[in-house]
Amino acid sequence: MIEFEKKFSDKKIENAIYEKIIPAGEGWMHPLDEGQTLRIVDLKGNQGLDFLCYDLHNPEDHYSATQTIVRQKKLYINTGTVLVTETGKELLEIVADTCTCHETMGGACATESNTVRYGHHTLNMKTCRDTFLMKISEHADKYCKVDLVPNVNLFAQILKLEDGSFEFLDGISKPGSYVEFKALNDTMILISNCPQINNPCSGYAPTPNAIYIWDK
Numbered sequence: 001m002i003e004f005e006k007k008f009s010d011k012k013i014e015n016a017i018y019e020k021i022i023p024a025g026e027g028w029m030h031p032l033d034e035g036q037t038l039r040i041v042d043l044k045g046n047q048g049l050d051f052l053c054y055d056l057h058n059p060e061d062h063y064s065a066t067q068t069i070v071r072q073k074k075l076y077i078n079t080g081t082v083l084v085t086e087t088g089k090e091l092l093e094i095v096a097d098t099c100t101c102h103e104t105m106g107g108a109c110a111t112e113s114n115t116v117r118y119g120h121h122t123l124n125m126k127t128c129r130d131t132f133l134m135k136i137s138e139h140a141d142k143y144c145k146v147d148l149v150p151n152v153n154l155f156a157q158i159l160k161l162e163d164g165s166f167e168f169l170d171g172i173s174k175p176g177s178y179v180e181f182k183a184l185n186d187t188m189i190l191i192s193n194c195p196q197i198n199n200p201c202s203g204y205a206p207t208p209n210a211i212y213i214w215d216k
């Protein structure tokens, strides 16, 4: 497990203009205006959360794991990371982070990958890809399947093994850990609070997250 220095926020909950609990296995899709700040809290700890973002006014220009990794020359994201799109547009900057490290390679759980990795009995289990599809279907005039690209896994880490493979680690995030994003441009946020029970990214028992937004 990799840890960096924690960066705490000075923002107060009572000043937030928006708050919402995302139950285990549910999703959230919501715009952020330039200058607004979004905090995501891992309420119970050890709860992976799949995260994507888009240029609000041009959804085809989505978060790019590759561009973000190349730009900062590291695989994990944490305080100071700027999440950029395929064209290099800056969408979000991480301005506070008490988990200190989130991963960019594991992708979202899906029915297909579940059945390959964990067996045919997982066929009917809900996945992050299901949640993503349900949320974008509420904005079907602007978003479709091809907009579901490799995502960030917040509050999750993977360990690279000597043979080049990797596996998810358990016990990364503590109860109350949070990460805070400042919108550098108008951005659409898409979240799946991971329902995964077959690997430790959600501690085998998914739990809720909290969302807060502050105006600039």
Ligand SMILES: [Zn+2]
Binding pocket: 050, 108, 109, 127, 128, 129, 193, 194, 195, 196
């Ligand atoms: Zn998932």
